[in-house]
Amino acid sequence: MYLKDNDLRQLDEARLDGLPREVLRALSKRLLSDLKEARERLNRSPENSSRPPSSRAPWERGGESLALGVEEEDDASAGSATDRVSESAPESERPKREASVGGDSKAGVKPKGRPGRRPGHPGVSRRRVLPIDQEQSHAPSHCAGCGAALEGLEAVAYTGRYELELERPESGNAGVVVTQTKHTYFEVRCGCGHRTRAEPGRALAEADWTVELTERHLVGPRLSSFIVALSLRLGGSHRRIQEFLADRFGLSLSTALISQCRHELGRALEPVVEEALRAALSDAEPVPVDETGRPQHDQALWLWAFVTANTLLYVIGRRTRELLHSILGPTPSPWIMSDGYSVYRAYGHRLRCWAPILRKARGPAERLHTPTQAFGRELPSTFETLMQAVYAARAAPGPHGLRQTYSQRLQALRQCCVRVAAGPYPDKAQVLARELRNDWDGFRVVLEHPHLPLTNNEAERALRPWVILRRVSQGPRTEQGSRAFCALAGVIDTCRRRGLSPWPYLTDALRQRRQGLPAPALPLAA
Template sequence: MRLSKHDLFQMDDEWLKKLPAELLLEVSKRLLHDVKALQDQLNKNPGNSSRPPSTKPPWEKARDPDVKKGVPAEAAAGAGDGAADGAADGAADGAGDGAADGAAVTADGPAPAKETAPPATEECPLPGEDSGKRPGKQVGSPGHGRTQKLAVTDSRAHRPEHCAACGGALAEDAESQAYTAWDEIDIAPPVEGSIGLTFSVTRHTLLEVRCACGHVSRARPWRAPPDAQWEKVELGEWRLVGPRLAGVIVLLALRMRLSRASIRELLREVFDLTLSTGVIDETIREAGRASFPLEDALVDDIVQVAQLHIDETSWPESGALLWLWALVSPSSVLYLIGPRTREMLENALQDGYTGILVSDGYAVYRNWENRLRCWPHLMRKLRGLAESSDGRVSRVGQEMEGLLTALMAAIYAARLDPPPQALPERYAAEVERLRHLCEVHRTDQHPALRSVVREFLYDWKVILRPLAEPLLPLSNNAAERALRHWVISRRISHGTRSEAGSRAFALLASVIETCRRRGASAWQYLGTVIAAARKGLQLPALPAIPAAA
């Protein structure tokens, strides 16, 4: 029987020193047995137990040898989303382990042996082996065009305005004829008093016009020049998906967390519109490139706020470990995907932020002196000490937790009814006791206790700043809430698969969340952004910040 926390709580160095040799040997045997059991428990991982791949720490996923050709470890292992992890884990624990130990047995005797798998070939590798092929359509594979016939509801002719040879203006009545065309599917603008969506199919016809000089000039759709930051992401007028429909697709993919295949199914089932997953993916990446200039506008808004909440979470990109950063203000949110380094944050803030930075204890944030620490983070660490199996550590943790809880209650009370005496003077004894506990245990042998008290001492003034300014925030919940939606998205999609995909994801998430905070329709605003970007025009400004109530 394993020693309980109650048992361990009574054991310390002094107690062990008083034990006779015989009893000390017996206690050592019990402790050795428990240590081995706990080590086996800690050593469990998705490769040697029924634990789901999602239980791996992000840094282990990044260097997982199972990552194949940009597919994250979770996908390579066949893991589902987070909702299925617990059920799969429990089911595997109860059944499945014993069945694999020997041959299956049926009521009629031993079951027939399973057929062996065929040998691996270049066209059909064995399960788990790498075929050496890149994901997606292979070079030389036959393609196919659209099979759905669309009824054209509108048409637009595009004429060249000037002769490509002599540069002269082309007359409106000059001889012309169509040489090519494309259809654009879009959501028609709403009609006042009506609800629902109406689709339109516009045929864009490109004309060629003969000039008086005899040269025939052709109208050409606008296309953005190549951009090294957006390799293989085209931006231009010639598109099957119209701007407003593109905005809806982006909203479904990011805000509603639907996969490309699910978006395709929804459009087909609800609107009888068939789009390939390739077109849907191109639309999302094109929307990211179209929104790229808005990043500067978001940064300008972010660096001007008085208080900025910031947090980060792991984000896999094609098997590499990156981090999703969230810089949050009341009216704007900026997401960035990149390394977890000081340079990443300095580039985002352009070294020009002078407001208060609210964060957790990550060392990168310590480069900003004007900052605040998240007290709930500290309270959770003290709660961990208070629940320690080491009685001495538990008592220190409980006392520190009680002191910080009293100070937190005093700050909340001061916000409602300011006391006649300043809080630092009124609670000087509690602050001094907390400081004393940190100083006494800064070289403690217990690693967790030593780490926590050193963290308090290093950020002492930053942590206790709200005591002198009670109106300052005590938590970093704003940034954590801003990340929560995308953490769920990460568990479903396993991150992104390319640098351009990460950049598009962060930009579109920033625009969507900023629109939500400003009370604007995200998909309609994205539609106007995409429409302007496809013609090379200046993008519309971000939705206005609503006046405070």
């Protein structure tokens, strides 16, 4: 860079008009060099620099062509150069096309086939055979045909299963151990001739879930909740969790089984999220709301957080008005604390967060345009004065309202925003001025009700750990994974806000759901 900020501040149109031709040409060369260097810095991406892939914006992950910076062609120019040339060439000179299915593997096209083990393949099983610590027998108590008691009749074993579970050691010892239990299921023939079987528990199938809720799964409820703790609370990848379980407990679990534990537990908790958490949101006020990018494979989705005093609800979906209405309704009764996203402006009971405005005001204050600098200095000064007045009113309310006390300063700020929005100011300054003008009522609500919050820091703090986890895992790859994540994250954070450990509840919920019973109610605050 040839020119520094101090040099650019001294340059304007009048200064350039007064420079001689040779001096202006030399200055233009330096400006051109600086512009090219700045544009090169702006165009840096994970594909052409050392930037990590996680620094890419969510909307830049929509597909291979977008990730590589390849622009899509229109219909008139679609197709490769080879295709366009070959279509105009004679038949004998046209290049041969590769077969899309069953062709040479070196061509980069993989044939599509049914996933899973191929017929005749020996398959892969658990590498370590753990000893059986205990056995449990399951026999029917009454005949399914006539209802007679079956006690004392001969029982024949017909199937069995194994279950790995975490157990607390004997009294006086620290830590946990993994035990393997063998469950045997018996069949009993009644005097009426009907054969009744004891079967493992199973929840009814749901169309939106491919994972089953059944006691036939190898991993027990407590071990499943432990795997979820390693994944969501400690941020461990499936490979790291697999390594830890093998080193600490001698377990040989596949990454697919570890993923299944998360999905199964998420399905077990989804009814709790749908009923209890959403009901708590409808009765609370105010509700801080925030959203952040949460990619789902190649889709640019968003993670929404809805926060109350003792409840959190997470939803992954589009950043649209329809999704917000599906959670809060078209006319929610509680106050909504949000940022400047235009979708929130449809709600009458809305509070506008002040923190983004103070942060955005730093930009105009550091611009090289002198009138913009004045606007950038006036804006934070006014808001800081109002913030101090709100804090003082919370401690000792005055005889007059804050809106009436600071009416002249508010009017001067509004006129300044109107002037900047319509005048010859940089785009960033005009956007900020329009945002203030459009959200004017949302800012002034706190001056009439000083007890209401000034920021939506509660929602931002709730999203922060999941943003860090997103940078590690790059987000889920399926819709089922997103739903499982939202259910787990909502229940875990809700229990934490209520001063409770979430893991005993997760264990009990999964155990009951596997038996076909409804999940227990969320525990109340301690």
